[in-house]
Amino acid sequence: MKNLKKISAIFSFLLFFVFAGQQNALAYNFADESGLATTATGAGYKTSTTQTPEYFISQIIQIVLSFLGVLFLGFMVYAGFTWMTAAGNEQKAEKAKEIVIESVIGLIIVIAAYAITSFIYSYFGTIN
Numbered sequence: 001m002k003n004l005k006k007i008s009a010i011f012s013f014l015l016f017f018v019f020a021g022q023q024n025a026l027a028y029n030f031a032d033e034s035g036l037a038t039t040a041t042g043a044g045y046k047t048s049t050t051q052t053p054e055y056f057i058s059q060i061i062q063i064v065l066s067f068l069g070v071l072f073l074g075f076m077v078y079a080g081f082t083w084m085t086a087a088g089n090e091q092k093a094e095k096a097k098e099i100v101i102e103s104v105i106g107l108i109i110v111i112a113a114y115a116i117t118s119f120i121y122s123y124f125g126t127i128n
Contacts, residue, residue, distance in 0.1 A: 007078065054121065
């Protein structure tokens with residue numbers, strides 16, 4: 001029960017920072033606030049401020065992947081802590097090894113999903 005409370009507290013803490021960082025990242029309009037639009041217009045390129053559905057889908061995918069990356073990091077830290085505090089207990093060490101293996105498998109699945117999504121988007125059209 002104590003471990004569940006610790007894990008949920010750490011998870012909540014990490015989740016807060018992931019979504020707090022994503023909101024700030026989504027609120028910052030790089031093209032307008034960095035002077036990129038001014039430079040592009042001066043160079044003769046057309047700039048567009050319309051946001052397509054593909055843009056929103058890509059933002060959702062980025063948020064989900066960021067969350068999964070933080071989740072992976074949390075599981076790896078938890079597994080490392082469990083392994084280091086096993087103190088010769090083979091069951092705890094094996095549990096930690098299983099968590100590491102399952103976390104890496106999950107990360108590989110997430111990276112493969114991202115690669116497939118990126119391929120589909122590049123095949124059917126570009127995303128800004």
